[in-house]
Amino acid sequence: MASDRLILKAIEAVDRxxxxxxxKVYELRMQTLADSAALIVSAEEKGRKKGIAEGEHAAKLAMARQLLDLLDDETIAERIGVKVETVAGLRREGSG
Incomplete structure (x- = not known):
């Protein structure tokens, strides 16, 4: 029964x-919907990548903070993979 209704709906759509x-309007609308869906997927993927990068950076900063009392700024920056200026800023935050 349900499939009969779907077939009738499809026939009516074709008739329209x-x-x-x-x-042409229908095809344009369908293409627009497909394009929108692709943009959403792309944005979600970019958002995930950005979130991962931000999390990794936060972890690096946490490690750098733990090493401030043990190593100089240049060594910390080199070992953790951040800029020396970033480590210097963390040091200033800790002493301020």
Whole structure:
């Protein structure tokens, strides 16, 4: 029964698209929806990548803070993979 209703709906949709202009509008709408879906997926992926990068950076800063009393800024920066200026800023925050 349900499949019969779906077939009837499909036939009705095809009948409505007999007009060339309506068919073009329908195809454009479907393409626009597909493009929008692709943009959403792309944005979500970029958001995940950005979140991972921010998390990794936060972890590096946490490690650098733990090493401030043990090593100089240049060594910390080199070992952890951050800029010397970043480590110097952490040192200033800790002493301020």
């Amino acid at each position: 698209m007999v007009d060339e202009e309506e068919r």
